Amino acid sequence: MSYEQQLRDDAIKTGDAIKTLFDDQMTPASRLAESMIYATMNGGKRLRAALVLGAARLAGDGVEPVGALRVAAALEMIHAYSLVHDDLPAMDDADTRRGQPSCHIAYDEATAILAGDALQTLAFEVLANPATHDEAGVRADLVLQLARASGLAGMAGGQMLDLEAETRPFDLDDIQRMQSMKTGALIQCAAACGGIVGGADQRLMDALLAFSGDLGLAFQIADDLLDYQGDAATIGKPTQQDADRGKGSFVSLMGMDEARHTANRLIEDAIATLSPWPEAGYLAFLAKFAIVRRS
Amino acid sequence: MSYEQQLRDDAIKTGDAIKTLFDDQMTPASRLAESMIYATMNGGKRLRAALVLGAARLAGDGVEPVGALRVAAALEMIHAYSLVHDDLPAMDDADTRRGQPSCHIAYDEATAILAGDALQTLAFEVLANPATHDEAGVRADLVLQLARASGLAGMAGGQMLDLEAETRPFDLDDIQRMQSMKTGALIQCAAACGGIVGGADQRLMDALLAFSGDLGLAFQIADDLLDYQGDAATIGKPTQQDADRGKGSFVSLMGMDEARHTANRLIEDAIATLSPWPEAGYLAFLAKFAIVRRS
Numbered sequence: 118m119s120y121e122q123q124l125r126d127d128a129i130k131t132g133d134a135i136k137t138l139f140d141d142q143m144t145p146a147s148r149l150a151e152s153m154i155y156a157t158m159n160g161g162k163r164l165r166a167a168l169v170l171g172a173a174r175l176a177g178d179g180v181e182p183v184g185a186l187r188v189a190a191a192l193e194m195i196h197a198y199s200l201v202h203d204d205l206p207a208m209d210d211a212d213t214r215r216g217q218p219s220c221h222i223a224y225d226e227a228t229a230i231l232a233g234d235a236l237q238t239l240a241f242e243v244l245a246n247p248a249t250h251d252e253a254g255v256r257a258d259l260v261l262q263l264a265r266a267s268g269l270a271g272m273a274g275g276q277m278l279d280l281e282a283e284t285r286p287f288d289l290d291d292i293q294r295m296q297s298m299k300t301g302a303l304i305q306c307a308a309a310c311g312g313i314v315g316g317a318d319q320r321l322m323d324a325l326l327a328f329s330g331d332l333g334l335a336f337q338i339a340d341d342l343l344d345y346q347g348d349a350a351t352i353g354k355p356t357q358q359d360a361d362r363g364k365g366s367f368v369s370l371m372g373m374d375e376a377r378h379t380a381n382r383l384i385e386d387a388i389a390t391l392s393p394w395p396e397a398g399y400l401a402f403l404a405k406f407a408i409v410r411r412s
Numbered sequence: 413m414s415y416e417q418q419l420r421d422d423a424i425k426t427g428d429a430i431k432t433l434f435d436d437q438m439t440p441a442s443r444l445a446e447s448m449i450y451a452t453m454n455g456g457k458r459l460r461a462a463l464v465l466g467a468a469r470l471a472g473d474g475v476e477p478v479g480a481l482r483v484a485a486a487l488e489m490i491h492a493y494s495l496v497h498d499d500l501p502a503m504d505d506a507d508t509r510r511g512q513p514s515c516h517i518a519y520d521e522a523t524a525i526l527a528g529d530a531l532q533t534l535a536f537e538v539l540a541n542p543a544t545h546d547e548a549g550v551r552a553d554l555v556l557q558l559a560r561a562s563g564l565a566g567m568a569g570g571q572m573l574d575l576e577a578e579t580r581p582f583d584l585d586d587i588q589r590m591q592s593m594k595t596g597a598l599i600q601c602a603a604a605c606g607g608i609v610g611g612a613d614q615r616l617m618d619a620l621l622a623f624s625g626d627l628g629l630a631f632q633i634a635d636d637l638l639d640y641q642g643d644a645a646t647i648g649k650p651t652q653q654d655a656d657r658g659k660g661s662f663v664s665l666m667g668m669d670e671a672r673h674t675a676n677r678l679i680e681d682a683i684a685t686l687s688p689w690p691e692a693g694y695l696a697f698l699a700k701f702a703i704v705r706r707s
Binding site for chain 1: 443444529532537541542547553563568575593
């Protein structure tokens with residue numbers, strides 16, 4: 118199977134796993150459940166899930182560990198919650214997401230707030246459930262890593278800094294810090310959690326962290342490049358929003374050529390980190406994919 | 413020490429513990445950290461923390477287990493997050509909370525959304541951290557119980573149903589189901605998590621669940637009674653809001669006398685459940701306190 122096909126398969130498997138996890142949730146709050154499913158089903162390429170699964174299979178010597186798909190689903194739930202809340206009128210005020218109405222447009226603002234809230238909760242519930250791994254130490258570690266990556270010192274803190282970037286000038290260090298929290302932390306966490314659920318040894322874990330750290334930064338630089346070059350029809354959301362708001366970005370502070378060069382160099386470094394593992398081809402493919410993607 | 417004094421002490425200890433947990437969080441997102449502290453420091457009587465600590469001490473034969481205070485802090489963080497989000501303009505649109513400006517008034521709406529988000533995350537981070545308990549199985553179980561109580565089938569789902577109660581008639585079963593999810597689940601979870609961190613045996617755990625199930629329902633009936641009787645100056649938030657919106661409540665569907673009678677009977681039942689444990693006096697006090705509180 119080609120890596121492209123593997124990525125498509127992983128996205129489909131993860132979407133199916135998320136649906137199954139909702140089937141397990143008995144609740145009379147059916148509108149909330151529907152809005153959560155809506156927010157998770159328009160999942161794009163599911164890069165974070167693919168990173169979990171790729172790292173887990175690498176750690177498991179080619180065999181996918183039992184709970185890896187649940188971990189992938191949990192990462193995608195956290196990512197989906199962040200998109201639902203980021204799109205709210207009080208935040209980025211985006212009416213569309215990947216070409217579809219945002220959650221608060223398809224439902225309403227209150228429902229979207231609760232959908233994001235409950236998606237976050239469900240991610241932790243899934244990780245802590247014994248079905249994810251038979252060792253409680255692994256489950257608790259997965260929760261801890263995901264919480265650290267997505268909270269005050271990670272994704273949520275990064276979104277706060279991103280909002281502040283509209284009110285004061287950010288230099289390149291500020292941008293890098295903000296982006297490493299807002300986007301990088303969860304991408305790195307995806308690879309790390311894949312390693313954890315797959316039982317990676319310390320050497321592989323260190324390599325996965327270095328790999329995904331470079332990848333996360335390159336991913337965000339590529340996103341900035343896309344924002345300058347892209348058009349709404351291609352990427353499915355309004356473009357140049359950040360530029361129009363006068364916010365600094367990698368591209369505005371580095372220039373297009375330097376930004377492109379840096380992203381390529383980071384991906385080369387990321388791939389080189391995994392070169393001692395001959396089975397790391399899928400992760401290397403994901404790294405390259407992350408900077409050429411168009412949706 | 414009187415039970416009143418114990419309750420005050422537990423509230424102060426929990427507030428201090430929450431502050432300390434923020435000291436451990438290194439983040440450049442200082443405005444977000446401030447707003448989260450703001451939202452957790454106006455904590456009222458901290459009934460949920462007291463239930464955690466009371467149940468944990470009962471399970472620990474009078475000695476407070478090491479991580480019990482961290483568990484109490486986590487429960488209060490979840491409660492605080494729910495209040496911050498419930499107060500948002502798109503939800504209950506409340507400008508004050510316990511006599512102080514709501515988080516989105518003191519800061520702004522985007523910050524309040526993120527503060528709630530990151531408080532939820534921090535609660536799970538605290539529970540999953542090895543400092544909470546040296547057995548990973550206990551930590552994973554705490555995360556699982558808190559997630560189940562606060563997500564789609566618990567608190568968030570209950571808030572969704574509460575919003576729907578404004579658009580369609582709710583009968584007494586609907587109200588009870590909604591309230592048991594919205595408020596009862598977290599109150600019950602507080603007692604259960606206290607039992608878990610204190611190493612309660614199955615008999616005590618069953619009793620704690622029965623006790624806190626009755627308590628949670630009585631608490632909400634008392635809240636409805638307060639809403640009909642109270643005045644804004646006493647309880648620190650706008651009153652009769654629910655009644656003004658034409659929403660059903662325990663009081664509107666049962667009448668004042670029947671509601672008061674039911675709440676009292678539930679508290680008697682709750683206390684009776686714990687009668688085999690002579691050291692359960694504090695929990696019995698908390699049950700009585702929960703229906704006579706004024707703030």
